[in-house]
Amino acid sequence: MLKLRIARPSLVVDISWLELRDVAIRGGELHLGPLTTWDDLLRAPELDRPALAALAECASGMGDLQVRNRGTIGGSLAHADPASDMPAVLLALGAVLQLRSTAGERTVAAADFALGPFTTALDAQELIVDIVVPVPGAGSGSAYVSVEHPASGFALAGAAALVAADGSRSIAVTGIASNPFVVSDESQPYAGVDVFDDRYATAEYRRHVTEVVVRRALERAERHRQEDRE
Amino acid sequence: MVEAFELVVNGKRHTLEIEPRTLLVHALRDALGLTGAHIGCDTSQCGACTVLLEGRAVKSCSVLALQAEGTEVRTIEGLASNGELHPIQSAFVEHHGLQCGFCTPAMILTAFDLLSRDPDPDDETVREALRGNYCRCTGYQSIVESVRAAGAALREGATR
Numbered sequence: 210m211l212k213l214r215i216a217r218p219s220l221v222v223d224i225s226w227l228e229l230r231d232v233a234i235r236g237g238e239l240h241l242g243p244l245t246t247w248d249d250l251l252r253a254p255e256l257d258r259p260a261l262a263a264l265a266e267c268a269s270g271m272g273d274l275q276v277r278n279r280g281t282i283g284g285s286l287a288h289a290d291p292a293s294d295m296p297a298v299l300l301a302l303g304a305v306l307q308l309r310s311t312a313g314e315r316t317v318a319a320a321d322f323a324l325g326p327f328t329t330a331l332d333a334q335e336l337i338v339d340i341v342v343p344v345p346g347a348g349s350g351s352a353y354v355s356v357e358h359p360a361s362g363f364a365l366a367g368a369a370a371l372v373a374a375d376g377s378r379s380i381a382v383t384g385i386a387s388n389p390f391v392v393s394d395e396s397q398p399y400a401g402v403d404v405f406d407d408r409y410a411t412a413e414y415r416r417h418v419t420e421v422v423v424r425r426a427l428e429r430a431e432r433h434r435q436e437d438r439e
Numbered sequence: 440m441v442e443a444f445e446l447v448v449n450g451k452r453h454t455l456e457i458e459p460r461t462l463l464v465h466a467l468r469d470a471l472g473l474t475g476a477h478i479g480c481d482t483s484q485c486g487a488c489t490v491l492l493e494g495r496a497v498k499s500c501s502v503l504a505l506q507a508e509g510t511e512v513r514t515i516e517g518l519a520s521n522g523e524l525h526p527i528q529s530a531f532v533e534h535h536g537l538q539c540g541f542c543t544p545a546m547i548l549t550a551f552d553l554l555s556r557d558p559d560p561d562d563e564t565v566r567e568a569l570r571g572n573y574c575r576c577t578g579y580q581s582i583v584e585s586v587r588a589a590g591a592a593l594r595e596g597a598t599r
Contacts, residue, residue, distance in 0.1 A: 211460075212481070212501075221459075223506055248495075273571025274549060275486060278495040279502070 229283070229338060232256065239342040243283020247271045250282070259433035260344065263298045263351035263369050266429075270294065270355065272362060283337045289323045291405075292363040292384040296323060298353050299340065300381035300391050301369035307339035314338075323388040348374030350433030354426040355384065356418045358409055365410050366418040368398070370426035372434050380423055385415045398423045444508050448473065449517030459505055464488045466504035467514060475515035475544040479573070486572035489545035490514050496552035498571070515544035518551070526597040527551055527589040536585030538576035546572050550586045558594055562587070 210216040224244070231242035232253040239255065250256060250268040257265070271277055271294065285295050286306070296319065304319040310332060319340075322330050331337070345351065355367030364384035371379040383389035385404050392398040399416050406412035441456045448471060455470050467473045467490065476499050479487035488500040491513040518525040527547050530536065537543040546569065553560060553568040560568065565586045566579070574582060 212462075212483075221503075223503075225506060226509075273486070274552065274568050275489060275496045275498045275571045278492075278552075279497050 224336065230281075234344060237344050239344050241282055241340040241342065243286070243337040243340060244281050245283075247277040247280050247282075251277070259437040260346070260349040260351060260371075261302075261342075262433045263301065263353040263371070263430070264295075264342075267294045267298045267353040267369070270353075270357070270362075282340060286319075286322065286337060286340070287329060287331060289325075289327050289329045289388065290363075291326050291387050291389075292365075292367075293389070294353065294355060294364055294367050294383060297367055297381040297383035297389040298351075298369040299342065300389055301371045301379045302342045302345070302351065303379065304340055304342045306337055307341065308332075308335050309338045310335040320391055326387050345371060346374050348434060348437050350430040350435070350437060352426045352429035352433060354422045354429060356422055366415055366422050368392075368419070368422040368426040370423070370430040372427065372430040374434070378427065378430075380426070382419055382423065385419055392423065395423065395427075442505075444505060446471075446504065446507055446512060447510070448512045449514060450511075455504070457504060459503070461504045462500055463490070463502040463504045463507050463512070464499035467499060467512075473514050473516050477541055477544065479541065484571075484573070485542075486549065487542050487545045489548050489572065491548055491551065494552065494555060496549045496571075513548075515548060518547065525551075526592040527554070527586075530589035530592060531582075531585045534585040534588050535581045536577070537582075542572055542574040542576075546574070546582055546586075550589060553586070554590050554593055559590055560587070 229242040230244040232245055232255050233240045234255050247268040251265055282295055285293050299319040306317050306322055308315050317330050324330055351371040353369045355364040358365050366385050367383045369381045380392040381389055382392055382398055386402045394400045399419050404412040404415050442459055443454055443456045446453050446455055455466060457466055457470055464476050464478060467476050476490050477487040479485035483498050483501045486498060488498050489496050490499045493510050527550050549569060549572050562583055565583045
């Protein structure tokens, strides 16, 4: 954004030295520091379980090796690109964000965080300090599947799915509308959504691909769930 | 408006007086004369600017020089030792891993990162690891072979 002169701030504060880089499970909750890189996520043993598989599956497809060494989960959330992958995973997993500023701390559900393309609920000078994911119960499985635009690698459509032990499912989709969103109707995952129609893909194509990635994500999450029961 | 700050590059401390908005690639090339990091695109995609930060490959066109303060920066110029090529460099020579050479320093540094964590990658793993490094000359096959040969040499204990 800075290089393209789209953002021209008068002051830039480097937060990369704050102690906000962490992956930890405490009391049934997964805590991810906002400065945790994609590579950190790929190497975190805490995420190596079927219930949380969507996180590493998503991180492994991010950008390239250099991007995975620098890109962070908090950065992705705060940037709120309509086709960003990890926010869909956090939506499907029911994540909650801890925000902090000089005015104090507050909690915002991931589902209420993105307000539009590149627009979030963050106040000026407010920082994401923790991303909290309830660890799904035993016998759950999650997965992330996307169809990428071949040149940019951004999702034309991506789906994150969580299948719980009781068979209940939580699905989120990214890449087809102004923000990633939670799916209410599995059979028509794009129902009520204003689907993008642009030079990358028609709305009709995006709707078709959405059905495909939702189905594949559910199938893979179910396979992970089976693994957890063995 | 320039500021003074310190960068450690290839084991040497440098004090630079540059504008805070200076990208790491420009600081290396223009302030330090280390022109092995190349600028190949506008969009942080081509990877020709790749350098190592704490041993990890990063695109120096997407890092402000200030952000590298307090970390170890290593460029292609810092790989050879006492005039002898690093095994990865030798492998690229032996296996024709370059033609024009524009992408090559970056390819070698990304390979350095890969091999430091996965000493015996297969072809597919090498190709995946090099997704952020574009080559317009070779068609990549000779690069993959060079990286695999470098891995073999390093496993056999080659240091040079």
